[in-house]
Amino acid sequence: MVITGYGDGPTVVGEALVGRAGFWGCHLLGLCEDGACDERAEPAWFGGDGADADALAEVLFDPERWPVFRVPVEGAAPGGGVAVVYRNLDGDGGVEYRRTGGVTGAVTGAVTGGATGGGTGDVRLSWGELVAVADGPGGGGDGVSDRDERFLLLLPCLRGTWEEAVARERVVAALVAVGAPEDTVERAAGHLLGHLERRAVNEPGWKSPLSGR
Template identity: 60%
Template sequence: MSRGGRIPEVRGGAAGDRGESLVERRGFWANHLLALCGDGACAERADPEWFGGDGADVDALAEILFDPENWPVFRVPVPDGHLGPGVVVVYRNLVDEPGVDYLLDGQDMGSMLSWQELVRVADCPEPSAEGVQDVSGRFLLLLPLLGGAWSEEVVRGRIVAALVAVGAPEDTVGRAADHLLGHLERRTLHDSAWGSPLSGG
């Protein structure tokens, strides 16, 4: 994620200025979720195949997702007015400062969704709006925003179910979920003094 501030320009993605169709491609979730596991804190390195797709699939999607000439944009629309039209996920493919930005009204959200908020957004698609509507895809797309305290059993179960739904192999999905959960738990806990985009704070 970025260091904060307004993104000066949001350029188009591989799907007619939008990148939503990429979430259906094999290799997408390995690219998106392995970025969360890049702190080098694990003894075992995550295998991209845990998330569905083989190495060729992952490499092919990486060329699209991280192309400096095309910044894929993923919209997560919600019917709730607190988030306006919803969250926008942008692959910020700057050569000197690449990353993934989670935007609300053009501003970087940072890591600021509690477990309850994440589920609320994921489970409330807006079929009349353009963007990612699949509940499992919405959940996994926004999972890196998770902050605060949570029940490990509940979160792990939801991650496993979502990964299976998007095509992760059932025989390794538990390892993938444990890996993601370990990295989420090592991050700084959500500061209760922060304002929440869903509470109007």
């Protein structure tokens, strides 16, 4: 498949991997790379176990095949929305969030406008924008259609400020919906939001999420 910015790179459709045990541990633990954890997160917090996550990591981070997870957006041209790309370059790997196709309409403005920045093509979404994109009906094309999966796929794009209680409730509900165990889900949600807040502190114009602004 062709993704803007990758030319003939080895990108492949990856949506079938979302339902496999260990996927969310691999995807969401990427937020923990800042090394600021008070407690080390475990793959089992997000469903599956360490063995599941290790097995799936071999597929997700294969340098010969870069999985792409498409999140279609309402109002986009065919194939339009956000592409979550596992850029498995040797020595320069990472996960990128790229705009695809043409988009119109208020709900999708963040995907095409100032919410995209930096040299990596990262999509940055406010809390309201993240919820609107995740809960929207999508563009009717191929890609991830489940609202909880869409929300968690794009959660690392969250920027700005948010209301702590509202965000925690939504993250907990989404994690439970994709199979996270209920006895550790509150810990997992707090861990993810803590990393997102620490990242937000270093961005211009930051205000505490407790402000609700």
